Amino acid sequence: MSTSTLPRPAKDSPRNRNRGGGIRSGEGRFGWLFTAPAIVIIGVFLVLPIFLALWVSVSDWGGLGSPINSQVGFVGAKNFAHVLTSGGLAEKDFGTSIRNNLWFVVFVVPLQTALALFLAVQVNRRVLRGRSFFRTAYYFPSVTSAVAITGIFAFLFASSGAVNSVIAALGGKGPTWFADPRGLFHIIAGLFGVGDNPPGLSTPAFLELSWWDWLAGPSVAMCVIIILVIFTTSGTFMLLFLAALQNIGVEVEEASLIDGAGPFRKFFSVTLPMLRPTLFTVLTLGLIGTWQIFDQIYILGQGKPAKTTLTPAFLAYQTSFKDLNWGDGAAISFVLFAIIVTLTLLQRLVLRDRDKERLDRPMSRLLANEKTAAEKSRSIR
């Protein structure tokens, strides 16, 4: 491109840019115009429903017609109180759903993160043959519809399904997976001779559930869903880890090798710290996703057996659409929302602070050293 064809470069100089008139006048206005469709769509389908749901959660709307009409009254925190402190069935259901989901999260998030990281490291190896085949294979469950995979799991874990057939062939007797409401820790406690409801733990403690119920762990049916979700999502997170791993330069690896680090030392002291931002992303996404689990629950039993797969997201749906208690349902959604936000912030605090400290500490030590050295040299002089 020759200089003569350049269109008046003076126009682009910073001096002219903010002046009114000219070719760039009204740029902001056009910017808004072009983003307007997106803003309207997000506003109508996302922001507005959220505010509407917030209104429903503090109203006595009975599900008839629009929630915004003169017959619907404001009831304050009544719906929230009904779900959280009524002492009745609504509170117990909510407590049960939180208990179930809590155990679900406690098992799924660490396991899926560890598995995703493990898989990513394996398929990142330079010496592995058929790398792209393995990458595709591990990622495949993530692109397949959750409904299809859940359906297949329903067959695999049926009481006379493939899994139980394998267990039977090995001489064992598999449980009736989807009909078994016993908690994992209750089963283990039973092996050590601890009966149901040991004294001291059997009275309602928090959200109408006894500590014994809180400590039940995931039920056998919930364990299937845990396996299912780990199987489905670890592929997605593997991809995130893989991208991050490929950003770590060869020179870093070589440097650690020269410093005499073995493969384990290298992984835990070099690779893992460099993956910290990705780890944060994966944990956050995992945390949010697992607290919102709905599809698998809806397909596999809708809370059965004995409400041990009931989750807050499903409970909100059930309370609204089946029992027609729309206010309670919306209140449950907002409590769930608050839980997710709180936990995400907490996790951010935990991961981020340590990160900063690590970076800051050597730096401040370095500065302090320099300072004392300077002072020393001054005093010597």
Place this chain on the structure above:
Amino acid sequence: MNNSRKWGAAVLAIGMVAGLAACSSGSSGGTASTTNKPLTILIGSSGAAETKAVQDASDAWAKDNKTKVTVTAASDLTQQLGQGFSGGNPPDLFYMSWDQFQTYASKKYLEPYAANQANKGAFYPALTKAFTYKSKFYCEPKDFSTLGLIINSDKWAAAGLTASDVPKDWASLETVAKKLTTADTVGLAFGAEYARIGTFMNQAGGSLLSKDGKKVTADTAENIAGLTEVKKLATAGVLKFPSALDSGWSGEALGKGKAAMVIEGPWISGLKGDYPNLKYTVAELPAGPGGKSTFTFSNCWGIPAQSKTATETESLVKYLTSDAQQLKFSAAFGVIPSTESAAKTYATTYPDNAPFVKGNNYAVSPIAFAGAASVIADFNSQLEGIASGDPKAILSALQKNLQSALDTANGK
């Protein structure tokens, strides 16, 4: 900067206004056409046979009335109805189930049209009562079903049992269930729910409500005895629930040959399509220490409150609940007509199903006051673990929850 903020605010405001307008226009939407409005019916169908029968009947009516009726079989009726009402767009006519009726009526979802219908006196009084809320007869029952003991004839004969062995009481039920249980077949199966297990509690002489309907009597000795009997059968391994037999409901387990006896209603005839080789006989439920008892279930034809098409749908309901049409439904998918006269014809036409009609002489409706559904759902979830559970603890939890729901319902 200032300028762009103004524009942003304007765009946002337009979006909000448009959205709010869309949300609040639900009730006024739709133009009122003059004549022959097409109607929609939402049904919870037991299968293709039922859907087709309802569609055929509606088409016949529509032809006479020069209109069009679309029948939709819901995959999840309660959810789709809830969605329809909250969206301000309910179907013109729908199946209203006995367990949700009181909740819908108390929330003013339903048009109390039944009291003005010409044939309001033709139905069984128990059914009329089931669809009455605050002494107003709301909607006309479309049919009814009672529970009976369905026996797989081949398995029965294979176990060396004869017609004289049909169980009359709990003891003989235990005996035959034990004889019928083999490695691949369980003697008895039914859903782990109040709508089945409740019959045992009633056979023991129990009930969930006091006679005047003001007090919950769930944790009585009779109810505990009924539940203990179920626990006994389950612990002995002669009773299993459908989910343990890889079946969605006990009828499926019967068809697959995984259960020899099940407790179900006349809808069991729908199995013929899936399992053409299945042979079964129907018996009345065995009596307990408190006598005979079974449940009667019914759906009614619900019309949404302030429906614009009420005149047409009322005429359609009149057609659908006529004796002739109800007997056609019976032929198509086995339900028992809701009118006393047609039910008598039914019993003579289908002697195999006569035990179901006979059962209606002593049948009771399961409790279904507004708000009871979620308590019963919780009770059902407890019943899944009855084999290892404590009947007394389960019933005292039910007592507490049901009483509080009843207080709420009566407080309104």
